[in-house]
Amino acid sequence: MKRIITKVLxxxxxxxxxxxxxxxxGASDVSAKNTKANxxxxxxxxxxxxxxxxxxxxxxxxxxxxAKTYKLYRSNKKKKGFRLIASGPSSIRSYYCDTMxxxxxxxxxxxxxxxVNGVYKDGNYSKTKAVKIAKRRxxxxxxYKLAKVRSxxxxxxKRLVFVGSSLTEGRGSGGVSFPDYIARRTGCSVVKxxxxxxxxxxxxxxxxxxxxxxxxxxxxxxxxxxxxxxxxNDATKGRPIGTIKKEKVPIEKLDTTTVAGAIxxxxxxxxxxxxxxxxxxxxxxxxxxxxxKMVKLLYQAQEKYGIQIIDLYHGMNKYxxxxxxxxxxxxxxxxxxxxxxxxxxxxxxxxxxxxxINSPSRHIVPEPEKPEIPDEVVETTEPATExxxxxxxxxxxxxxxxxxxxxxxVPEESDETGMRE
Numbered sequence: 001m002k003r004i005i006t007k008v009l010x011x012x013x014x015x016x017x018x019x020x021x022x023x024x025x026g027a028s029d030v031s032a033k034n035t036k037a038n039x040x041x042x043x044x045x046x047x048x049x050x051x052x053x054x055x056x057x058x059x060x061x062x063x064x065x066x067a068k069t070y071k072l073y074r075s076n077k078k079k080k081g082f083r084l085i086a087s088g089p090s091s092i093r094s095y096y097c098d099t100m101x102x103x104x105x106x107x108x109x110x111x112x113x114x115x116v117n118g119v120y121k122d123g124n125y126s127k128t129k130a131v132k133i134a135k136r137r138x139x140x141x142x143x144y145k146l147a148k149v150r151s152x153x154x155x156x157x158k159r160l161v162f163v164g165s166s167l168t169e170g171r172g173s174g175g176v177s178f179p180d181y182i183a184r185r186t187g188c189s190v191v192k193x194x195x196x197x198x199x200x201x202x203x204x205x206x207x208x209x210x211x212x213x214x215x216x217x218x219x220x221x222x223x224x225x226x227x228x229x230x231x232x233n234d235a236t237k238g239r240p241i242g243t244i245k246k247e248k249v250p251i252e253k254l255d256t257t258t259v260a261g262a263i264x265x266x267x268x269x270x271x272x273x274x275x276x277x278x279x280x281x282x283x284x285x286x287x288x289x290x291x292x293k294m295v296k297l298l299y300q301a302q303e304k305y306g307i308q309i310i311d312l313y314h315g316m317n318k319y320x321x322x323x324x325x326x327x328x329x330x331x332x333x334x335x336x337x338x339x340x341x342x343x344x345x346x347x348x349x350x351x352x353x354x355x356x357i358n359s360p361s362r363h364i365v366p367e368p369e370k371p372e373i374p375d376e377v378v379e380t381t382e383p384a385t386e387x388x389x390x391x392x393x394x395x396x397x398x399x400x401x402x403x404x405x406x407x408x409x410v411p412e413e414s415d416e417t418g419m420r421e
Contacts, residue, residue, distance in 0.1 A: 042067055042112050042123030049108050049129040053323030055333055056098035057131050059108050063093060064123060067112035071122075075107045078128065082109065090114070098287060098333045102136040137328040139173075139337025146176050149184045149342065156187035158357060161220070162194065163213050164229030167283055169194035172335030178345050182353070185346070191220070200231045200263065201239045202256040210256045213266050217273045225277045225357045226270055227310075230298060232283040232334060234259050235291035244300040260297050267305050270362075277359040279308035281349070285318045285333050308356045316348055 045061040052058065059072060067090040073082040074097065086095050090112055100106055107130050112123040142148075162168055162179045169192075170177030183190040193216060195207050202210040209228060234241075242258025251268045255261035263280070270278050280298050283291065295313050302309055318326055321344070329340030336345055 041121060042114050042116060044124040044126045045070075045110055045112055047108065047110050047126040047129050049131045051131050051133065053134055054098075054318060054326045055100060055102055055133060055136075055330065056096055057100070057106070057108075057133070058094060058096055059110070059129075060094040061110045061126060063090070064112040064114070066116065067114040067123065068120070069113045070110060071113065072108065072110045076104060078107050078130070082107070096287060098285075100133050101332075102133050102327070105130055105132045134323070134327060136331060136337075137324065139328045139331065139339035141339075144338035144342055146180055146184055146338075149181060151187065152185045153187040154185075155353070155357075158186075158188040158224040159191070160188055160225050160227065160353075160357075161191045161216060161223045162227045162229075163209055163216065164194045164281075165198045165231045165233055166194075166196035166335060167232075168192065168229050169196050170335075170341070171196050172331030173338045173341060176338055176341070177336075178341050178349055181342055181346050182350065185350070186353075188224075191216070191223070197233060198231060199234045199237060199239055200229070200266075201234055201259050202262060208262070210262050210265055214269060217270060222274045222276050225279065225353070226274065227279050227281060227356070228266055230259075230263075230280050230282045230294055232286050232288070232291055235286070235288045235294060238290075241290065241293055241297065244297055244304060246304075248304075259294050260301075263297060263301050264305075267301065267307060271305075275362050277308065277356050277362060279310055279352075279356045281310035282313035283334060284312040284316045284336075284345075285330070286313070306362075308352070308359060310349060310352050310356075312345070312348065316344065 042064050045064050047059065047061045050058050050060075061070070069087060070090055070092065071084055072086040072095055074085045075081040075083065085097065085099075097108075107128050109125050109128045111125045113121065114123065115121075160179070160182070168177055168179065169175065170180070177192075177194070179190045179192040179194075182188065193212055195212070198207045198209065198212075200209045202208045209231065213228065233239075240258045242255060242260035244260050244264065245254075251265060251272070254265045254268070256265045267278060270276070280301075282295055282298070291313070295311070298307075298309050301307060318330070321329070329336055329344045331337050331340075
């Protein structure tokens with residue numbers, strides 16, 4: 001009998017333990033302990049990663065209660081090497097990443113930070129998500145070589161000057177870029193002054209656009225048009241942006257270490273020395289808030305000086321073409337291939353070149369510091385001198401005196417006229 005009772009008690013105990021484990025008794029307590037590995041941290045967000053088919057990726061994640069900011073990390077290895085690539089308020093729950101190499105795999109994870117138990121702390125990491133960037137297509141194949149482009153003569157006899165950085169140099173296309181194709185297609189002569197990695201604003205190495213533009217302007221005769229790039233390197237290197245002056249100031253007072261001052265200086269110096277039409281052209285496909293402000297500066301300069309703008313930044317949207325075509329045209333997010341220059345950039349650029357060349361001459365004659373003497377004499381003497389009218393009667397006794405006065409004034413007028421010439 002005792003054995004039977006003992007067996008029943010054992011069976012009952014096992015059943016109770018099993019029911020407790022599977023959640024019939026005390027299920028919420030056990031589940032809570034298993035899900036909250038660290039109660040002092042926020043819950044991990046759910047992350048998703050999708051490629052656009054070009055060279056960028058959209059990363060999205062779910063909202064986390066109590067979160068204030070997010071931190072997004074990326075690595076090219078699955079379990080190590082993660083680096084912070086973006087952060088911001090928790091109201092933002094997606095990010096476009098376009099600084100990756102074609103054909104490679106990348107890994108992403110995100111975590112939220114916020115207040116837990118009255119203390120501001122990091123949250124738990126999300127799961128790691130991987131994505132492979134599409135391979136680029138053969139945009140630099142021999143069929144896009146400069147020598148195979150049909151030559152033209154629509155701008156024969158014209159000379160164009162281009163100053164810029166890697167976009168102008170052709171970093172993604174073996175040193176061949178749109179000025180080279182333009183010269184081939186139109187028959188014009190081109191001066192291409194392009195150095196990769198340089199800025200519009202003045203630096204200390206003498207490679208910036210201000211220094212190089214001054215050097216060219218002083219060395220060369222007047223071209224038919226001057227094209228200057230608005231370099232993306234100013235934005236990525238954190239150069240000061242500055243503001244466009246509302247009024248015109250002496251050129252020596254412009255701060256060329258800022259982007260705004262450099263733009264104004266290049267315009268004014270070119271106007272004084274060359275007086276030819278001038279246009280600025282922008283970078284393309286760059287997702288940068290600082291560069292967006294720089295492009296707005298150009299339009300302020302256009303309103304002030306009447307310059308031309310070739311806006312690749314707004315006019316050549318990478319989402320306006322198919323992803324396969326984009327991979328053919330672009331070596332990376334900033335630099336086109338030969339196919340990209342020839343088939344995408346050149347048609348956009350050539351539509352605007354004629355308008356730049358045919359715009360009015362911009363030559364500015366500097367005002368003299370002091371007015372010329374003849375102008376002062378005219379202003380002070382002419383209002384006080386009445387014209388001689390022979391029909392008017394003369395006063396008796398003053399005829400000889402008045403006649404002598406008239407004769408003495410005639411040579412003076414001829415002298416003044418001669419000085420004006």
